[in-house]
Amino acid sequence: MSSEAQNRPRAININQLLNPEPELHHHSHHPSSYVQGRHLRLSPPRMPTMSVQGMLHQNFDHSSHDLNPPIMPRERSVICSPAAMASDPISYPHPLEMNYSSWQTSERASSRIAASASVIKPESLNLEQRDEQALSKRKAPDVEDAEEPPRSKRKLLERLPSGTSQRVGFPSKKRREVAESNGYAPNVLYKLHDKQGDSPYTASPAEMPDKANVALELQTSRCMSSKYKNEQHLPRCVACTRRWAGDTCRFQALRSIYRNSNGNIMGFSFQEQPTPAMSMKFPNVWNTSLEMSHIQEIKKVIAEALLPTLREELAHVSKKEVICRPRELEVRATCDTCLTSIFSCSWMCRNCGREACAVCFEQVENITVEPENATPDDLQALQARRENHANGNPFFLSCIKRTDHGAKDFSPVTRFSKGELEGIIHTMEGLQLLSPAHANPHSAAPSAASPLSNDSEATLTSNGGEISSHDILRFRDNELTEEIFRPIWAKGEPILVTDVGPKLKVDWTPEYFITKYGQDTCLIVECQSDDLSKRVTVGDFFRDFGSYQGRELCWKLKDWPPTTDFKNDFSQAVPMPNYVRRDGVLNIASHFPSNTVGPDLGPKMYNANANLEEVNNKGSTRLHMDMADAVNILTYAAPRPDGSEGCAAWDIFRAEDSDKLRLFLRAKYSLTSLDPIHSQQVYVEDDARRELWLEHGVKSYRIYQTAGQAVFIPAGCAHQVRNLSDCIKVAIDFVSPENIHRCERLTREFRDLNQKRAWKEDVLQLRAMMFFCWISCCQQEEKLKASIS
Known part of the structure; x- marks a missing residue:
């Protein structure tokens, strides 16, 4: 998702627990305040105390939402009442007690991955013996079909009078x-x-x-x-x-x-x-007035993307x-x-x-259903498919x-009624008849709005040095309009925006954070390794900014602080607010109902030391791909060790070059992981970038981002970052109408990877997001029509 996505907390990978391998062993730093899967949004009344192993077999009903919440394994996110929390006291794992190397990079951790560590292997499969120390302490009989309620519920059950109609976990x-x-x-x-x-x-x-x-x-x-x-x-x-x-x-x-x-x-x-x-609580207020033109543009894009899925569901509803x-x-x-x-x-x-x-x-069906009139060869082929699948996913x-x-x-x-589906499909089909096929209103911007016009102050800059790189389109904040932005964004090109810093009201400097939060504790992680972390105060971390003498390790702190003041200040400063802000009128995600568990799109803060390694550099953020569009603002950069202006070096690759990039990475780094980009194992250094260009004709957009500049990264573009000085950056994800098809492709890619090794949950919920956006836009359209009449 955001450009710093590799820093996100990881979910325990069952395949790593059963068969430890070198790939996909990522390090998690600071746990996100949102947890993948069923996740509670309440803050605990005390500091966490439970270890990861204890967490795997306890039946928690609540999770933390504090400044430094622990990662809790969840399958689906649950909203729980304060009364329920008071009635069921629980404990939480302290971040220092957690084995962060076991968690996969992800926005939220999934309990389906973590809890699967305690699943008894099916009798029909002959698998290797599990590493019991890596799994839950509970004995096998306690895990499978246990007759007693979870320990955290027993005392509560004992307190209930006999014959009571009250049942834990389901209000009367x-x-x-x-x-x-x-x-x-x-x-x-x-x-x-x-x-x-x-x-x-x-x-x-x-x-x-x-x-x-x-x-x-x-x-x-x-x-x-x-x-x-x-x-x-x-x-x-x-x-x-x-x-x-x-x-x-x-x-x-x-x-x-x-x-x-x-x-x-x-x-x-x-x-x-x-x-x-x-009842769903849709938003009624956006960053600016939601006009009929906004609604029509969004509905056309959603109808084209979602209509095939709804037609399939209509047939599904009719099944016996x-x-x-x-x-x-x-x-x-x-x-x-x-x-x-x-x-x-x-x-x-x-x-x-x-x-x-x-x-x-x-x-x-493919591995369990016998064909009609099956021959011995057919049955043998079926058994072979089943065994082959079991080897990859037991x-x-x-x-x-x-x-x-x-x-x-x-x-x-199904979660739909037949009548509901028929009505929505009829409306979408009618909308498509009124507009040309594949008509994206944003991609139809006139060529006169091109930033390449001599009358525009937009310039093309090439900072790639002797290594070939694409020219990055560069604009001042006050000159980048929607008419200029739309055709560029529709082509999937990154953009650099300058002069954003003056719009920030908060003093985004180390001194400010030391003064305001210096005594708070935080968890920092070493960039070059996968398993080194420590807990320090905020003051200790930021006090070292700009002091390079004698420094041997490169530390980073992510997702801090998540306070409303900083989020509001960032939202007021972002370029293209109609697209980027959480309440932007052209942000598909802005229509998500408030009483549902939506994706955590940020903004999120990323603070990291300069990465000065000359050999085997792993960068500040390794090569990866995000499931949504993102913008990243560098709010502060200390001077470089030589006294020159501080900056962060970006390499953004075009989405259409992804296959060639994967081919090069597998050969260059002998990667055995499922996907050399999504596994986030590699930082492509300068020599490798030169080889990539010479061997495959693939080059990156090389950007040197300085303080007050914003980088727009389209969904589906592989990218990496290396801080050349100590930097403070803030990023936010958004879903633009232009890039819905790229987000869909990435969702399919992650789904295919999870078939073989479950490691990253679909936290974006793109189809649900589009459906909610459609319903919201229809409601707002009716309100606008009623107000006009």
Whole structure:
């Protein structure tokens, strides 16, 4: 995402724990205040005390949102009330106790990765023995299908009077609302069949009992609650049996249970009718007036990008036995395999509750479904595909009771109603008929607005020295208009903007931070290594700025401080505010509802020493790619060791050169990682850049950024940074209409990588973001029309 994305906290990689390898071992510095997956937004009342191993098997319901919050493994983010926090005291890991080298670079940490470390290997797979010290301390029987509630809940359960209707983790008000909306009887009944020999447990359709002789009960508690813990024929979801910290029960408010007159379970079913849509709190105020022209431009772009997905979902809704799940507002749902955010066309295992995106479910079908009239060769090929997939991802088919699930165990899931989809699709198709195909209003800017005009003060500068580099377009802040910006940005070219510094009101200097925050503690990380970090005071870190004598290590501090004052000051100073600001009228992300778990796009602060190594330099930020557009402002740069003006050296590569760049990196550095760019292992030094140009004809935009200058980095452009002096930078991510297609391509790339090694979650949620933006724009359009009439 932002240009400093490599500094973000990492999620524990299960493959690293089971089979340690040199690749993808990244260092995390300062944990982000947002955590990947199901994540709570409350601050703890005390300092963290738990280690990472303890964190892996505790059932936390809350996470930190303090200045230096610990990384908490999460699968989906949960918003919890203060009352719930008071009733369930917990402890948090102190950053110094955490093994940061185990966390993958990412904006938020996912508990699906971390908690998978405690998953028992399926019986059908013959894998190497796990390193028990690297995993949870809990014994295997305690991990799998545990009968007792998590330890953090036991005392609370014991305090509840017998027979109470209160259930931990699901407020009574919410239970009533769900029960009231469940006034119909589902059409399909499932029964859990006991394991016979080598055959797995499975929940398959069964004959519907006489409804006059059964009671239908909506599951309003977690699978492992005292209400259900003694039920032998009721499958428990993976979130409950594995005690995934922060994850919510997959079957709660979704599954109904049939009991006979004796109270015994006869079977269960799932929601087959759409539930009433939950209210979303869309923004009503932007940085400037949201005009009809803004709305129409955004809607045209979204319709073109989202319409194919919605058509697929319309066909998905019509499938048999489809399960209707309410659209999550308090959590971010992700595919349990590839970590892509789930928006449409998903599938859920009826046994364990794992949810798979359409692509992952297609792979489940490919390795578990026998072809009709299969020959011995067909069956042998199927087994070979399954074994080959298991070697790369041994937990891909993991289900309950140490067994595997297959395609027959999954049911289609939708978060839409058919009528809702038909209405949106009809509107989008009508909008496309009114405008030419692929008409991007931003790319149609007249050529007269080109910055290359002699009348413009924009200049082309080449700072590449003897190493060939592209010329970077350079503008003063007051001369860069939307008419100039749009066609350049649509082509995916970076831009350098000067004279931004005077717009900053806060004194972004080391002296200011020493005076205001000098006694605060912070975690800093060494740039050249992957595993060296220490805790110091803010004053100690900034007091060293500009003093190079005797310095042996290069330290950096990221994501500090996240206070509102700094964010507001930065937002007032950014160039192209309609695009960049969190409330910018042309920022697709500005329409995200406030009562949902949206992406953390910044602004974020990056402070780092000069990187003066001459040999094996790893830079301040290694080569990587961001999932969204970004702008980075250098707010302060100390003089260089020779007394010259301080700066940061950037190399930004064109998106169309990415494949050639990957080819060069694999050969040059003998990389065995899945992707030499996304793995963030390399800083391409000067000699290597020269080789890259001579061998592949690929060169970068070389930029020397000084204080008060802003660098715009389009989504999909690989880039790296090396501080040539001690620097303070601030970056923010945004999603522009021009680059939606590039963001989609990057989402697919990360999804493909996660198929083989789960390491980076889809925190951008691009499709959900576009959908919310569409709904918001439609609402604002109606308001504007009503005000005019």
